[in-house]
Amino acid sequence: MAVVSGIRDLGAHVGETVTLRGWVQTTRTHGKVAFVVLRDGTGIVQGVVLQKEVGPDVWERFGALTLETSIELRGTVREERRAPGGYEIGVQDLRILGPSHDYPIQPKEHGPDFLLDHRHLWLRSSQQRAIMLVRNEVEKAIVDFFYDRGFVRVDTPILTGAVGEGGAGLFEVDYFDDKAYLAQTGQLYGEAAAAALGKIYTFGPTFRAEKSKTRRHLTEFWMVEPEMAWYDSNDNMRLQEELVSYLVGRALERCKNELEYLGRDISRLEKVTPPFPRLEYGDAVALLQQHGSEIQWGTDLGAPDETILGSIYEKPVFVMNYPKQAKAFYMKENPADPRTVLCDDLIAPEGFGEIIGGSQREDDLDRLVARIQEQGLPLEAYGWYLDLRRYGTFVHSGFGLGVERTVAWITGRPHIRETIPFPRMLYRLYP
């Protein structure tokens, strides 16, 4: 009897008798023929049970199967074009490993709170598994992209005494007799590492203690933050469009089944190739006003503005060089217009909003000190960060790409809470 590593490999075992273990996804009976759909993590397969071919005990055991019972199933692998995955099992034997009574998630509508309360089980559903497989592919593609280009991965700290982009929205931690804060970004540390290693990237969780309850906010989310010595803002945007196109391409190449299962319009994703359109902030404001937005020069784009831009362009669009007062202190003053800074936000199409924020960093010590003071931030907290401008300052740029927002766009999910295994939100720490 063949030992198969999983349902995924059945194609190599046609005609053989195999043993599979997994969970019951559905069952149905047609008189003397019964069907079970089995999930084992590598795929799903249909088992067909003929009453006349199995003993009465197997037939009875089949009758007792409930959703998410774990079973061991022995039978012959057959090609069957109409079955999900293209193969089916002619069942000879069936053993119940773990019963499942009153499984909370039934094939009917459940409210989002109920599903989130049962996230540890909800992950077993086909849609959620498909999203997780796309996330897996996107994350591996991120790591491959940077490694293949000579970037060094740098894991920056979560526990930090410094204050990132500002004091608001920080989670406070009791750190022995001291206080620490959960990192909102690894960028400042990434800048230090770029002076040592040239091109680096961070990849890890970041935290925002924001009381926002939108479908685009999590309190804990994953970011990839590359930082490149000797890159200016233009180089930075080129890398961003290359990365985003690569991630979409990998999902299309290796997760087509999942995207189709999720009902994603794949033709929209196929348009995501470099270069992406670029709009100066001032031009973006004028365009948005023409389309009915109330945005005024000087403020950041709102979610409705991002939706408008996302409906005008088929590709992600850069909005670049925002007014100083709308952006963080570390962004480099724009020599062409000192009211603005050298930065960009990348807005995904179809209303999926901002997925990247990037900038060239202020490399002039005096100007950086002035910006910190202008924004009323505590200069002493940035001692080591200022050192990077004291000892061999250098042109450098970087950006942060939000993993959940990117996966939400690629999979076409309106809520980013479905794109992370266990979402953390304002009123949600469980499970």
Add this chain to the structure above:
Amino acid sequence: MAVVSGIRDLGAHVGETVTLRGWVQTTRTHGKVAFVVLRDGTGIVQGVVLQKEVGPDVWERFGALTLETSIELRGTVREERRAPGGYEIGVQDLRILGPSHDYPIQPKEHGPDFLLDHRHLWLRSSQQRAIMLVRNEVEKAIVDFFYDRGFVRVDTPILTGAVGEGGAGLFEVDYFDDKAYLAQTGQLYGEAAAAALGKIYTFGPTFRAEKSKTRRHLTEFWMVEPEMAWYDSNDNMRLQEELVSYLVGRALERCKNELEYLGRDISRLEKVTPPFPRLEYGDAVALLQQHGSEIQWGTDLGAPDETILGSIYEKPVFVMNYPKQAKAFYMKENPADPRTVLCDDLIAPEGFGEIIGGSQREDDLDRLVARIQEQGLPLEAYGWYLDLRRYGTFVHSGFGLGVERTVAWITGRPHIRETIPFPRMLYRLYP
């Protein structure tokens, strides 16, 4: 004039004039010949300045160069076997981009506290960069290993209401009007995901609020934690030895220069191939007692015990099936000896100690509840975790590999604080 992407690529530009930007690592002068070693993150290269071939202004600028000044250097690429990297630059022009006065880290002995206070600059030193490059390779190898074997990456939450292995050693976070705790492990969440996706792994930071001040403890460290449906303890150990051998092999294959620079005895690493020796806990205790340890049956191994084992075996060694009272509540009772549980620790050779802890998980609901109560843990905190045994329970196993301890062993560093970019310890949150 050729634009090169970095020092790493000089080999393709021999005979050409190139422009490089980077930091001054060392300078020296021999009469009318001067040398500068430049670092740009992709490598280091020596520039040679002949007084008679450059203008007096370039010669003077050269004289003003100090450690970590950032410069732009123009010149011709030449092969030079004696130079680091095999090439050198015949300098024609030199421009100072960012001065560096009184750089804190000078080529002399500095104490560890001083260096850790200047970690943002210390990372620029050759040893620290070499360690970071090995870490980068090990981390990429981890991700490749699991992806190539069909494991799905699952990012488990850092902010959690549940209590992992127990209430001690947890960092507490103000979570709006609630309290959260920083995850000590992603395992429990990984188990839920394994029921959905079969074979999964987590890869992220974990936290222990332990007041230990040893060279093997950090309060924040990275772990990879695979969890496999249908794996028993034996399958689990096979995967561990395969993973560890793969990581060492990748470091040997792609970081030989770095390991040699760090003075690592590479012949020791070349011995790390499967299978690894396995010792039952009871046999390990007897062996340790023969070697002078005071360990008694029932307690966990101490650091000196790990050192003894690491000196007896040339390969990492498994110690398996520990007494229940020495291990966490979720480990499966050993059918062959119910005083013990089905688990393993993997001890690295040469005194580098434990790098993996793994176990088969208790899949029986009643026994798991009893273990939680025996250990005085609050049953209500494990509601969703118990659901995994209520709805289709399944044989499963997993383990956690500590990234810093593994990198410390591979690079031969006695202190794990040098194996993470910005270490967090009992009295260290800065920089």
